[in-house]
Amino acid sequence: MSTLSWNCRGLGDPRTVREVLDMASRKKPDFIFLMETKVARDHAERLRVKLGFQGLFYVDNRGRSGGLALFWRTNDTVRLLSYSRNYVDVEVRVDGLAPWRMTGFYGFPDFGDREESWNLLRRLRFRSMLPWVVLGDFNDLLFQYEKRGRCRHPESLLRGFGEALEDCGLIQIPMIGYQFTWEKGEGTEDWVEEKLDRVVATDEWRGVVEGARVYNVLTRRSDHSALFLDIRPGEGFRGGSRQFRFEMAWLLDEGCREVVEEAWGGRFAGPDREMWYKVAEVGW
Template sequence: MNLVVWNCRGALKPNFQDYVHDLVRQHDPAIFVVTETHVGGARARDITDKLPFDGAIHTETIGRAGGLWLLWNSDRVDVSFLANSEQEIHSTVKVRSSNFSWMLSAVYASPRRVERSILWNNLSNIADLHKMPWVITGDFNEPLTGADKFGGRAVSVNRALAFKDCLDKCNMVDLGFSGPRFTWTNGREIQDLIQERIDRFFVNPDWYRIYPEARVTHLTRSHSDHCPVLLETMPQRRIHLDRPFKFQRYWLSDLSFPKVVSQAWRQPTQLHEAIQTFATNATIWNRNQFGNIFSKKNRIRARLNGLQRIIAIRPSSYLLELERNLNQELEEILNQEHDLWALKSRLNWMVQGDRNTAFYHVSTLVRRNRNRITAIKNSVGEWIMNEAEVMDFIRRGFCDIYSSSHNTSKWSARPIQSGQACLNMRKEIVYGPG
């Protein structure tokens, strides 16, 4: 299921409806959020009746400014209205294909700081009223960090902190994005050019655990000074490669692990052969010794639950001792799980908190999405989007760089010529949460 948010800068523009139809054909969104429509009341309903959605919620404009529409297809999602104001629409979304339910808040933050503060307070108050998976999206009219702005005055620290404080109270996670870095531009010449990332999707950890592969893309900007932003909850299946070998910290807690290391170095051999032997043996040992930590944790908890039911009826010394042993085993597995997620998230867990595995889990998933290369430019400036084509382009780039044009046995590096196709990992290709 896909969601699109777009600041159209006026829904009365001649090509507005054509562009919405084009976005729907390309990206098939079940939900479409339109901000800064400049249209409200009956006129807004007349326009949305002509769009390819059968559900709509509108907010009133302030004079000819503002305006926020939430549109959806009822055959794919069931949207229930909760509340709204000039800057926000709150609703619950039930996805018919999966039966998942979550909360969606569509916002158009006022350009005026005082009114934006009202929105931040409203969102913070709503966070205290529910425990649902939650998405907040729209035009926030406020860069969050210095990396979210190019040109003009520096990002206001006080305003950014107020925005961040609201997101922290709502327990929101930035999914990152692929595509161009900025979502809005003033369209002026380079000396006066200002660009900002202010159209965004934020989700809480409960929502992200439902859709761990969710991906945000900044689409091509046209018909407005804002680009549409696409959220794919379940992107098309990517090519799966074999996972590289990784040392796991929790292996050190097992007394049999040193034997795995010593066996790999027992025979006199070259370094790369010993490393390969260790990686192979450690992978087999991990599978046999630990198995799946998460499945083992669930099995022990199920045994404890059954045991405690029996103890409640017929307690005995044997059963109490067995309960203590199972609790001790569960504690060891929880420590291993904690180490696993802390290692994968690459965060300082002493600062972030003790055994906050939900936090580590979401941090790891966000980092994985941030590190993906979803698009790359070729030597003539064209974007390559297909994953197989991206892989082939990178492979050919390396072959081109490390091949020699001379018939000689001695390898020498060739300088990369201007315009030559090469691998170029840049922030605007894939950018994660700041």
């Protein structure tokens, strides 16, 4: 069982639609949550048909912004609990697991509205007692190291977001891969990267779905990465999507060796976004 979450920044571009289809083909998620779809429902319905999924719940965009879409592969696995322009909240029932709750969340992007995002999470907390996981673009940071750029993030916002998660009993699930999920101004002195997208869950949910892992999936058609939440009931990753493992034998291939040497050749002192693109192209 798995979920793909992505702030796609608009489904009106056919290249974005192709990227969604490509990720779905490679990752084979059971659920897909898309934010900032920016199109009418009929666009999302056509995407559902192309995906071969049976279910879709759509929150309409307003003008040229907004829009949420939750797709599910198989009927009878989802029951809608509530929704708004900023979230879709569902009960999930899949074979091999007790019922649990999943919320696709899109936080308010403006600094002045962050408290509204935090209070929305607090209100959602008490709408169901099921084990709970929340994923999406929170438009918020928890720590200074979740940002790389010229200006520090306001401490009051770090503290406010952290307190909201604590009040809700939500704990961040560590992310595998590149540690920033959004960037702006690449190649300029104003280049900023931040970890705005994440998956958080209650202890109860982590007890139900032991071994859940979150991967950062770098994308081409948005300034946001996608997140892949992978769950293999009772068996971790055995028999499922395999983790990336570098094979020394690949270096015997001249083209592969050139890619790896260029990516890991020390151009950057810290983690490099392009390196992760190239590693993904080589073997993940």
